[in-house]
Amino acid sequence: MPSQNHYDSIQLTPEGQLKHFLTIEGLHAGLLTEILDTADSFVDMSEQQVKKIPLLRGKTVANLFFEASTRTLSTFELAAKRLSADVLNLNISTSSTSKGETLKDTLMTLRAMHCDMFVVRHSASGAAHFIAEHVTPDVAVINAGDGRHAHPTQAMLDMLTIRQHKGDFAQLKVAIVGDILHSRVARSQIHALRTLGTAEIRVIAPLTLLPRHIEAMGVKVYTEMSRGLRDVDVIIMLRLQKERMQTALLPSESEFYKLYGLTEAKLAYARPDAIIMHPGPINRGVEIESGVADGPRSVILNQVTNGIAVRMAVMSMAMSGQLKLNQQSTEV
Amino acid sequence: MPSQNHYDSIQLTPEGQLKHFLTIEGLHAGLLTEILDTADSFVDMSEQQVKKIPLLRGKTVANLFFEASTRTLSTFELAAKRLSADVLNLNISTSSTSKGETLKDTLMTLRAMHCDMFVVRHSASGAAHFIAEHVTPDVAVINAGDGRHAHPTQAMLDMLTIRQHKGDFAQLKVAIVGDILHSRVARSQIHALRTLGTAEIRVIAPLTLLPRHIEAMGVKVYTEMSRGLRDVDVIIMLRLQKERMQTALLPSESEFYKLYGLTEAKLAYARPDAIIMHPGPINRGVEIESGVADGPRSVILNQVTNGIAVRMAVMSMAMSGQLKLNQQSTEV
Amino acid sequence: MPSQNHYDSIQLTPEGQLKHFLTIEGLHAGLLTEILDTADSFVDMSEQQVKKIPLLRGKTVANLFFEASTRTLSTFELAAKRLSADVLNLNISTSSTSKGETLKDTLMTLRAMHCDMFVVRHSASGAAHFIAEHVTPDVAVINAGDGRHAHPTQAMLDMLTIRQHKGDFAQLKVAIVGDILHSRVARSQIHALRTLGTAEIRVIAPLTLLPRHIEAMGVKVYTEMSRGLRDVDVIIMLRLQKERMQTALLPSESEFYKLYGLTEAKLAYARPDAIIMHPGPINRGVEIESGVADGPRSVILNQVTNGIAVRMAVMSMAMSGQLKLNQQSTEV
Incomplete structure (x- = not known):
């Protein structure tokens, strides 16, 4: 590189x-x-x-x-x-x-x-x-x-959305959730968050959807939502890039949703004022519960x-x- | 409704x-x-x-x-x-x-x-x-x-064309001919003609291409061109929505043309200064004779x-x- | 005609x-x-x-x-x-x-x-x-x-390119090379070159890709590059219209390239300051050697x-x- x-x-x-x-x-x-x-x-x-x-x-x-x-x-x-x-x-x-x-x-x-x-x-x-x-x-x-x-313009629109809602990056804990392995979006987000001085950057994913040596990018790795979402200010959900997954890296959509889908229940782990982001288009019921996507903490349309x-x-x-x-x- | x-x-x-x-x-x-x-x-x-x-x-x-x-x-x-x-x-x-x-x-x-x-x-x-x-x-x-x-913009462009050529709707007899059953255009035209005070609105079609209870919209129903076109000022031909007809509601295109296609011969039933309209694209030889579509009473291109x-x-x-x-x- | x-x-x-x-x-x-x-x-x-x-x-x-x-x-x-x-x-x-x-x-x-x-x-x-x-x-x-x-706008952009580089048409020898038979471009170029008073217009092609009676358009016909390119000021290569050739009029692409493809070697027959033109898109290694298309005498991008x-x-x-x-x- x-x-x-x-x-x-x-x-x-x-x-x-x-x-x-x-x-x-x-x-x-x-x-x-x-x-x-x-x-x-x-x-x-x-x-x-x-x-x-x-x-x-x-x-x-x-x-x-x-x-x-x-x-x-x-x-x-x-x-x-x-x-x-x-x-x-x-x-x-x-x-x-x-x-x-x-x-x-x-x-x-x-x-x-x-x-x-x-x-x-x-x-x-x-x-x-x-x-x-x-x-x-x-x-x-x-x-x-x-x-x-x-996907640098996607990452910068995410940064703009975070700054509008949360202000100073130096005070923030941000979690990126989902298919990190195939995601150019996650890669660009991590670079942007680090450069802007984010206090803590976390990635949350099953081991099969994590790139090797991802820790070297300066992120903390979690495989469970209950621990990874604890006290975060910003939750960034990724799309399941179904069209990019050629091999059976994850058991099923419903299994994925059970473990990593953002539901009201899992949202309770994060800070009460945490914002929820997604690059769209949303797969409702796969990465995110419909009520959460449309709820008061969602800033998905602000991202657009x-x-x-x-x-x-x-x-x-x-x-x-x-x-x-x-x-x-x-x-x- | x-x-x-x-x-x-x-x-x-x-x-x-x-x-x-x-x-x-x-x-x-x-x-x-x-x-x-x-x-x-x-x-x-x-x-x-x-x-x-x-x-x-x-x-x-x-x-x-x-x-x-x-x-x-x-x-x-x-x-x-x-x-x-x-x-x-x-x-x-x-x-x-x-x-x-x-x-x-x-x-x-x-x-x-x-x-x-x-x-x-x-x-x-x-x-x-x-x-x-x-x-x-x-x-x-x-x-x-x-x-x-x-299809309300289609109906309004038809009203504009009628007004430009005929003036006051209160003096007019207007006939709509063809596949009334599948036509959103006809539905909008009838509403517009009624609202603008048209003296008489007629629909002409085979029974299989007429919606039930169409009389309730305030129109007179005819199944024969010779009677329906008598003394009308405006003739509105509809497209045969072939792509919308899934069942055999009409015998054949040539049979339809024989009975309902607008020819010079049938045109003679209408008033001598009657104008001829069609929303396009025209199926020549199916709904309308080529010479009639291009003739002096056709206002089809004015509609466009x-x-x-x-x-x-x-x-x-x-x-x-x-x-x-x-x-x-x-x-x- | x-x-x-x-x-x-x-x-x-x-x-x-x-x-x-x-x-x-x-x-x-x-x-x-x-x-x-x-x-x-x-x-x-x-x-x-x-x-x-x-x-x-x-x-x-x-x-x-x-x-x-x-x-x-x-x-x-x-x-x-x-x-x-x-x-x-x-x-x-x-x-x-x-x-x-x-x-x-x-x-x-x-x-x-x-x-x-x-x-x-x-x-x-x-x-x-x-x-x-x-x-x-x-x-x-x-x-x-x-x-x-x-294809008259193609011919006129070619004329503009020749005039910018060579000035007066009356002093020029121009060769058009390739599939003359299927080329509307060649036909328009010949008309334009003649009208603008070009001293000598040549076409170079295998007999199977030459229209009958092409001499009547006022061009000299060559079937060999070594003779046809001699002393020319302008070389216009044509595209092989593969999609238009329905019959086997030429043996193979490699055979065509060997005989009529413009290589550095064949370029030596022309004047040292000859310019090289092609309407694009280029088939590199079929009509023209890559190095020639990108070389100092190529004006292909000026044509664009x-x-x-x-x-x-x-x-x-x-x-x-x-x-x-x-x-x-x-x-x-």
Whole structure:
């Protein structure tokens, strides 16, 4: 795995501005806080009558979803349109790759069409990195999920939601519950929570759904909800990635729900003011009891709202970083 | 079936403004006339060089088509874009419902993304009502066709076309011909024609394609074209909803055409200045003779043009009603 | 085949302005040069921060792709959006033609929705002509590829690329290499090169991939690369239209590559400053060696960039021609 400095140099300009958004790993707390502050201003804007600003007017954003996800695509599409960008949605699987064109040729072609930003979702870990480092470094690349590696905009919308409800990360105990093994979301959340100084990060899962050496990421490992949820301020449930589980790693959905599903009963272990999060779409009765998902402590819909704001934030920041770089290179 | 007052309270603000557009039923003549007047102003605008006004600028319209219809989707998409809205087209069948998410969760998620309007087409009668009443009452819901129940924008574009060509409804005899049984269009047309004071409304169909107790809607029933078309001012042909007819309710297409297809010969029964309407797409040689569809009395393409204008009218009126409600609730 | 005057009257206004863009055939050099000059100005604009001008603001462009092509569709979509038009993408195969509607009815319906321009791609030669001449003469029709007949915007972006790199056509030897028989691109390129006064136009292909009587188009025919490439200034490689070759007209891809694939070795026959073109998507190792496609003489990505500019040029010119005609007809 590349070192922190390596990631820095890909994602940041020499002045330390964002130019791609690929992973939380290697970004310092100041930059994460800048993303959250920028996103907060877009949350305010979305309450206005006209939810649109001309920050990306005349720019073209290409959504390259090699792995389908209507919901994530919609949030990026809305974020881009509310920044006044032109949007091109490309369903890559049915596109020119079927005519034998290589991925690199497709990307170089879109760059030649003066696309200014690629939002990339891919089943292979490292796909967005590869594009940003080796194919189109002068096009802003936003990682919308790559394999088991990272889903950094999801993690940042979670951080924004936590900060809005709980304030200072240094006082918080946060538990992440479910299929940690297959979850790029969990990986990005852990990096973000650590960087922002969270007091205690826990993961709760059956042994079969835990990656080896997960403790090295600075988390405490629990296999029982009764112990893992004790006194936590924030509970983050993960989706059961049924489509990603090819082998029988867990006995059954009902068995999983019995042991790890978030019910009112299990919720009693956490602090009385604990908030409940889930990246959606929810499998009711599998990861979470319906009443809990819709209850007063659930902030699941706040996460959705914050998802648009966070995407607007990283899109506008990365574009701004790329523009400064391009201006410098043409001035030289 | 709910009472008129029930529908009123769902569709209208306390001040009587439109806030959803779900059905013609229960709306009074003054409101229908306001829709027609507003639509007329958009017809004028569409003759201008720049067919675009900023009424919905910064608003997001989500087209939720659970039942596919390229033509109807296109008209709502164009209407929204000409009002300067951002548009999100969601093909729901291939979307997160396939990941096990409930319809309610999908809608609450879109609401949390600050979508301001849902245009809903669904094979289940009452789907749009259900959403407007029980799921997202503060998002403007436009019914783009629900089961056999209603297709109110189609009915209003028909009313606009009739008014443009014939003026006062109180002087008119109107005949609706074809598959009344399966037609949500016919149902909405009958409500609109009655509310606007049409002198005489007739339906013409074989007995197998007539709903029971249709007379209770205030129409005269005919099973023969020679009698039903006599002296009418307006002839509205319906599409044969082949995809909706699961049982053998009619002998054959050619048999249907012989008895109920609108030919030059049958047209002679009507008034010499009678206009001919059809919601499209036309099955030439099944419901209507080609020469009649393209002839001087056909106003079928006027209906298409009016379809954009009527959709712009109800979209802008419902959005305006929702905005006033939201302002009042925040002032309290 | 229709005469030159016939094409003129379809594509041009009485004053000689473009009103449709269907084929290069029959257009005079002055008009082609006007297209290239207009496109050059859009190339400059695409270097600006805001790549958007309001030339088509309030206009609606409908992309009617009866034959799928993600890449070509994307270029037209981006061109229209950068001209500030509203864009409607219609996948016709899954649309109302499946409900039995005729092509003519679909087009008349879109015209009634006040679509101002149709971008048409169709597998039948002459489809765009037919529409412009017989169906919707008052809607600007742009041919985005019809059967084996023409692909005029591709040819014009090639001309723009040649002019940018080589200047005066009267001094140039140009070779077109590959599947001439199935290529609408080659046909349009030959017309454009001749009209612009190219000194020598060559085609290089195996006899099985050459149309009969191709010499009548004013080209020299070669079956060997060693002779055909000698001293040329421009090499235009064609795609192997595998999906269009139904019979075994060529032995194998590797055999084709050995004889006609553009390698460094074969490139040595051409002038040392010869440029290399390809319409894309590239089949590396079939038509062209990877190193040649990416080498210093390749202008393949310039072609992509010019593709947007040329489409913006013909779209804005054809719209302007239609508008003048409409104004004249309403003044009368």
